[in-house]
Amino acid sequence: MGDILDIIKSRRTIKYYLPKFISWENVSRILDAGRHAPSSGNIQNWKFIVVFEHDQKQALAKAAYEQYDIAMAGVLIVVCAEPEKGERYYGMRGERLYTVQNCAAAIQNMLLEAHSLDLGTTWIGAFDEEEVKSLCKIPPEIRPQAIIAVGYPKDVPPKPPKYPLETVVYFHRWRNKMRDPAKYMADISTILARKAGNVKQSLQGAAQSVVDKVKEKVVPEDKK
Numbered sequence: 710m711g712d713i714l715d716i717i718k719s720r721r722t723i724k725y726y727l728p729k730f731i732s733w734e735n736v737s738r739i740l741d742a743g744r745h746a747p748s749s750g751n752i753q754n755w756k757f758i759v760v761f762e763h764d765q766k767q768a769l770a771k772a773a774y775e776q777y778d779i780a781m782a783g784v785l786i787v788v789c790a791e792p793e794k795g796e797r798y799y800g801m802r803g804e805r806l807y808t809v810q811n812c813a814a815a816i817q818n819m820l821l822e823a824h825s826l827d828l829g830t831t832w833i834g835a836f837d838e839e840e841v842k843s844l845c846k847i848p849p850e851i852r853p854q855a856i857i858a859v860g861y862p863k864d865v866p867p868k869p870p871k872y873p874l875e876t877v878v879y880f881h882r883w884r885n886k887m888r889d890p891a892k893y894m895a896d897i898s899t900i901l902a903r904k905a906g907n908v909k910q911s912l913q914g915a916a917q918s919v920v921d922k923v924k925e926k927v928v929p930e931d932k933k
């Protein structure tokens with residue numbers, strides 16, 4: 710798997726999974742990616758419930774308005790938010806907005822790590838919250854945000870259309886679009902290439918001065 714942008718762009722929401730076991734090593738890497746996500750003030754107000762057991766996966770799939778195909782995935786991860794903690798630190802904004810964003814960041818990290826391991830994922834947001842809470846014995850103050858299905862894809866669907874850059878990017882003001890995105894993108898790559906060249910040059914300079922200093926300190930054998 711290549712560079713991060715390739716991983717981001719080639720990730721797909723998987724609909725059908727092969728009934729295949731996922732190693733704990735892979736699951737733990739995915740969870741680890743989740744816990745390293747950014748969160749408001751680093752409060753990390755999330756918990757991840759890992760579900761391997763077949764009957765519970767089936768029950769969760771039913772609670773997800775009968776999205777039964779996710780029960781075939783090797784594992785389901787129920788991402789839970791702790792809104793009270795968000796509220797304690799940042800008031801209503803923390804409770805309602807940051808908490809959701811924190812969990813979304815953790816979820817996306819997990820999707821990308823899974824994809825980098827050649828595993829497929831589905832971000833499931835549509836489910837009966839009370840049903841999921843009861844199935845996983847989640848206390849009243851905690852809110853399940855998503856169920857992530859992780860497994861070996863049966864097939865990978867084609868990429869759904871994504872809006873082009875110029876449709877979603879404004880400059881400085883709402884609706885102020887870039888006029889010539891191709892030129893702008895070319896400019897960006899020129900700027901980046903120039904910056905990379907500068908970094909390379911300064912590293913070479915630093916390396917050369919270290920070499921020169923070492924040379925100065927080494928006294929030739931015949932001069933000892």
Ligand SMILES: Cc1cc2nc3c(=O)[nH]c(=O)nc-3n(C[C@H](O)[C@H](O)[C@H](O)COP(=O)(O)O)c2cc1C
Nearest residue numbers: 720721722723773776831832833834835836868869
């Ligand atoms: C908040 C959220 C909720 C979602 N809920 C579901 C869901 O319940 N079932 C499902 O099959 N996909 C769900 N998805 C996946 C989207 O349908 C999918 O990301 C979208 O179609 C774009 O496809 P892509 O992920 O392959 O780019 C959800 C995605 C998000 C971000």
